[in-house]
Amino acid sequence: MKIDLYSFLFYFFAVFTAGSAAIVVLSRHILHAAFALLFTFFGVACIYILLNADFIAAAQVLIYVGGVLILILFGVMLTQRIGDVKFIAIPMQLYGAAVICTLIFSLIIYVIYNQPWVIRTQKEITSTTERIGIMLLNDYLLPFEVASLLLIVALVGAAIIAERAKKRW
Amino acid sequence: MVGLAHFLILSAILFCLGLFGVLTRRNAVAFLMGIELMLNSAGINFIAFSRFCSHDIHGHVFAAFIIVLAAAEAAIALAIILAIYHNLRTIEVDKIDVLKG
Numbered sequence: 001m002k003i004d005l006y007s008f009l010f011y012f013f014a015v016f017t018a019g020s021a022a023i024v025v026l027s028r029h030i031l032h033a034a035f036a037l038l039f040t041f042f043g044v045a046c047i048y049i050l051l052n053a054d055f056i057a058a059a060q061v062l063i064y065v066g067g068v069l070i071l072i073l074f075g076v077m078l079t080q081r082i083g084d085v086k087f088i089a090i091p092m093q094l095y096g097a098a099v100i101c102t103l104i105f106s107l108i109i110y111v112i113y114n115q116p117w118v119i120r121t122q123k124e125i126t127s128t129t130e131r132i133g134i135m136l137l138n139d140y141l142l143p144f145e146v147a148s149l150l151l152i153v154a155l156v157g158a159a160i161i162a163e164r165a166k167k168r169w
Numbered sequence: 170m171v172g173l174a175h176f177l178i179l180s181a182i183l184f185c186l187g188l189f190g191v192l193t194r195r196n197a198v199a200f201l202m203g204i205e206l207m208l209n210s211a212g213i214n215f216i217a218f219s220r221f222c223s224h225d226i227h228g229h230v231f232a233a234f235i236i237v238l239a240a241a242e243a244a245i246a247l248a249i250i251l252a253i254y255h256n257l258r259t260i261e262v263d264k265i266d267v268l269k270g
Contacts, residue, residue, distance in 0.1 A: 101186075131229075
């Protein structure tokens with residue numbers, strides 16, 4: 001069977017993403033988990049590029065890798081003694097969680113294969129950025145404004161909570 | 170040929186790994202990492218449906234909103250985790266059992 005470049009890239013990045021995601025949830029060292037999360041975010045960005053989503057891929061790299069991951073690393077550094085390894089659950093909990101996740105996974109796979117998806121061919125869109133900008137300020141204007149309000153609230157709220165923590169109220 | 174199902178299965182794998190992390194981790198920051206994995210899998214689903222099942226790119230806008238929500242959520246969650254750490258000196262979710270500030 002001949003494998004074309006697109007399939008090869010998809011399988012490569014899929015294995016890359018899923019593998020580093022597995023390290024994120026299974027690693028015994030929290031710093032290893034945080035760095036594996038970096039590779040997962042990059043892998044997801046590459047999957048977005050394979051799906052012709054250039055703007056979302058760029059936003060993924062900028063916001064997740066540049067913002068969320070840095071925040072998580074800050075959280076690790078400020079709250080954890082490095083070398084603290086005991087943060088995996090007790091075995092009973094592990095088995096229960098494995099059973100639940102396997103059940104949900106098989107349910108999702110069942111739905112994916114038994115659902116008659118309507119496949120439509122997309123219009124050739126070379127760059128999605130312009131189209132997304134037009135949509136955000138027309139069809140999605142209200143969610144866009146609500147999102148900006150949410151960001152302000154999150155910013156102020158995080159600052160107030162962190163300040164209270166410093167004053168030890 | 171790689172089609173819609175492949176991307177959906179990848180997203181299902183990511184979602185279940187994230188769920189496993191949320192269910193088994195005792196550290197609140199590691200807990201948060203599981204949630205980020207689940208949000209990413211939802212983003213892949215939106216983009217995949219937008220690519221294969223739609224003429225337009227509405228899914229991209231939703232993926233952008235997911236990214237915004239994830240950023241806000243991470244900032245708030247880490248502020249709360251830091252406040253808990255300052256008060257209780259631990260971020261193990263099993264040991265955080267007081268509601269009094």
